[in-house]
Amino acid sequence: MKRSYRVTNDQDGQRIDKWFKKNISDVPQSLIEKFLRIGKIKINKKKVKSSQKIKQNNIVEIFDLKLSNNNKKKNIYIPTKKIIKDNVSNIIYENEDYIVINKKSGIAVQGGTKIKSNLVDIFTKSKIFEKNKPYTVHRLDKETSGVLIFAKNRKTAQFFTSLFRLRKIHKIYLSICHGEFKNKKGELIHNLERFENNKKIIEKAVTQYRVIEQNLGFSLVEMKPITGRKHQLRKQTSIIGHPVVGDKKYSFLNKSKKNLMLHAFEIKFLINNKKINFIAKIPKHFYDFLNSKKINFSGYLKN
Numbered sequence: 001m002k003r004s005y006r007v008t009n010d011q012d013g014q015r016i017d018k019w020f021k022k023n024i025s026d027v028p029q030s031l032i033e034k035f036l037r038i039g040k041i042k043i044n045k046k047k048v049k050s051s052q053k054i055k056q057n058n059i060v061e062i063f064d065l066k067l068s069n070n071n072k073k074k075n076i077y078i079p080t081k082k083i084i085k086d087n088v089s090n091i092i093y094e095n096e097d098y099i100v101i102n103k104k105s106g107i108a109v110q111g112g113t114k115i116k117s118n119l120v121d122i123f124t125k126s127k128i129f130e131k132n133k134p135y136t137v138h139r140l141d142k143e144t145s146g147v148l149i150f151a152k153n154r155k156t157a158q159f160f161t162s163l164f165r166l167r168k169i170h171k172i173y174l175s176i177c178h179g180e181f182k183n184k185k186g187e188l189i190h191n192l193e194r195f196e197n198n199k200k201i202i203e204k205a206v207t208q209y210r211v212i213e214q215n216l217g218f219s220l221v222e223m224k225p226i227t228g229r230k231h232q233l234r235k236q237t238s239i240i241g242h243p244v245v246g247d248k249k250y251s252f253l254n255k256s257k258k259n260l261m262l263h264a265f266e267i268k269f270l271i272n273n274k275k276i277n278f279i280a281k282i283p284k285h286f287y288d289f290l291n292s293k294k295i296n297f298s299g300y301l302k303n
Helices: 016-023 029-037 081-088 119-124 154-165 232-239 284-292 298-302
Strands: 002-006 041-043 059-063 091-094 098-103 145-151 170-178 185-196 199-215 218-225 262-271 274-279
Touching: 016 029, 016 041, 029 041, 081 119, 091 274, 098 119, 119 145, 145 154, 170 232, 170 284, 185 232, 199 232, 199 298, 218 232
Parallel strands: 145 262
Antiparallel strands: 002 059, 041 059, 091 098, 098 145, 170 218, 170 262, 185 199, 199 218, 262 274
């Protein structure tokens, strides 16, 4: 039996092996190579290599393949209509190429082995992404709230990804940290360790910070990450002895049940030499904690 698929505009430029894994079945690369070599997968009736890039309106033909549906579809989280509606209501901005949302604390951006509820699956089921699915161009930790961008197509996703890689997207975070800082502003520079496949990787992390106000043993801090390392802000504040309140992983202080007090407040970048910036209002739990410690935030908002 032969199956035929027409390449869409959003798939233009993908490698045939990547396209197959994403759209047909997540089989081993060696098996795809074999299918291509013996002509079980063809593009416009021609045999191709795995590195071949498909183009819009190409016809991909798949011949006599009995594949188990061992891709990620089995683990897809199915959100309720209410959950979809609640998350769509958090959209700050939308155009034909991307959306910007104010992510809530406590929800993951993408699904995983131990993660069900996630924003990619939620927005995939929304009317906004009827023809495709959200493209992640950056991430926030599950417990971190704030401004987050999803691209609507590959071209826009690649554009944002290149901006992040070139450090032309600037993010401002607000955090409430334990303790009162001796230096009211400065730059944090650390070599952070992480492990990938049991291999230790050391990466340089740089963050600029400014203390907005502090009181009763807590500090409200503006943080501008120059690099984009995993858990960078949480690790660096812990290293200097001022961990983020509510951080259950990196804080050496008593583990509280409080939300993580880390919020992606603003994001800035240029499109066609036009300055673009988006601000995500801080969540209620963040405000409530500031008020409980009598830390004034209004002056910062006026700047």
